[in-house]
Amino acid sequence: MIEHETNPIYVANVDRYKSMQYQRCGRSGVLLPKLALGLWQNFGAVDRLDNARNMLRKAFDLGITHFDLANNYGPNYGSAESTFGSLFKQDFKSYRDELFISSKAGYDMWPGPYGQGGSRKYLVSSCDQSLQRTGVDYFDVFYSHCMDLETPLEETMMALDYIVRSGRALYVGISxxxxxxxxxxxxxxxxxxxxxxxxxxxxxxLDRWIEDGLTDLLLQEGVGSIVFSPLAQGVLSNKYLKGIPENSRAARNEQRHLGSKDITQEKLQKVQALNAIALTRGQSLAQMAIAWTLHNKAVTTCLIGASSPAQIEDSLLALNHLNFITDEIAQIDAIIR
Structure with missing residues (x-):
């Protein structure tokens, strides 16, 4: 993690809960902010520590209480948790009971047969490592990050149950x-x-797969959801309205989940049409994209990423206009489908 400057002692904004909206997570007692901050990118060892610090401070000052991690976030693996741990110790330890902190395990993390998957061996070991890196005594929720088809689902769920019963986490999640x-x-x-x-x-x-059975199931069972990638890795923003910028990650194929091959002319035309609707709503495309995810009744909160405090502030503006009229939904559906 690259340090650029020394920051003064952090004191949270006294009005931090006035600008955020909170929603009950399923049928639980937990209220989550409608926007949560993901540390998937821009919190790794190659990123600036002062920028990471300023983003976490800005998020909490705006009432974002939920910070989402995973064991392999970085780069390098584990470094996002280490970054968070350093900043938690400096800035947020006294606010621990106001925070909802999560981490996950499932994807590859370390070499050998026990470094990925859904086994009890991997999940418990990974949870212990994540607790050590972040410096917290427990996670508010610990996830199985992905389904492991080679491990009995009973073993994976029993591991999550054990993680809660042993005090390592308060709740369990799946992703x-x-x-x-x-x-x-x-x-x-x-x-x-x-x-x-x-x-x-x-x-x-642009990716509505959860509407094919998952959202109905979650509503029926009283399970909450936190959706990630609301901007489709930046495609649903102003960045690609005129094509692929030369200096973008997509152009350089540096983002393993988004490359130039993924941004087709057909997709760009859809994005431009969606942007026209956003403008009539008085929103940026990114703000409308966030608001649209929260329009789904099964969605508890939207997990945003950011590269600067200003992006977090901009995302928060989506909450000023969450309602969609019938015609807007019909237009969006027609464009997408």
């Missing part, structure tokens, strides 16, 4: 699970006595 897998996970966890709190799927106007 990137398909509807049928989610239904099984809910049933197993319910039988174990540690109900599923939340599901974290990818969801945006």
């Amino acid at each position: 990137n699970y398909q509807p049928s897998q989610t239904k099984q996970a809910i049933a197993i966890l319910k039988e174990l006595g540690t109900p599923l709190l939340i599901h974290q799927p990818r969801y945006n106007m």
Whole structure:
């Protein structure tokens, strides 16, 4: 992590809860902010520490209480948790009970047969490592980051149940699970006595897979959801309205989840049409994209990423106009489908 300047002692904004809206997570007692901050990018060892610090401070000052991590966020793996741990110790330790901190394990993390997947061995070991890097005594929620088809689902869910019962986390979550897998996970966890709190799927106007069974299931079972990638890795922003900028990550194919091959002319035409609707709503395309995800009744909160404090402030403006009239929804559906 690159340090650029020394910051004064942090004192949180006394009005931090006046600008944020909170929503109950499923049928639990947990209220989550409608916007949460993900540390997937821009918090790694190669990024500026002062910028990471300023983003976390800005987020909390605006009432964003939920910070989302995973063991392999970086680069390098683990470095986003280490960055958060350093800043937590300096700025946020006295505010711990006001924060909702999560981490995950499932994707590859370290070499050898025990460094990925859904086994009890990997999940518990990874959770312990993540606690050490972040410097917190427990996570508010710990996720199985992805389904492991080679490990019995019962073992994975029993590991999550153990993580809660051993005091390592307060709640359990799953991420990137398909509807049928989610239904099984809910049933197993319910039988174990540690109900599923939340599901974290990818969801945006260009990727609506959760509407094919998952959202209905979550509503029926009283499970919350926190959706990630609301801007489709920046595609649903002003960045690509006129094509692929030369200096963008997509142009350089530096983003493993987004390359120039993913931004087709057809997709750009859709983005331009969606932008026209956003302008009539008095929003930027990014703000409308965020608001659109929250329009889904199954969505508890939208997980945003940011590269600067200003981006966090801009995203928060989406909450000023969350309602969509019938014609707007119909126009958006027609463009997308």
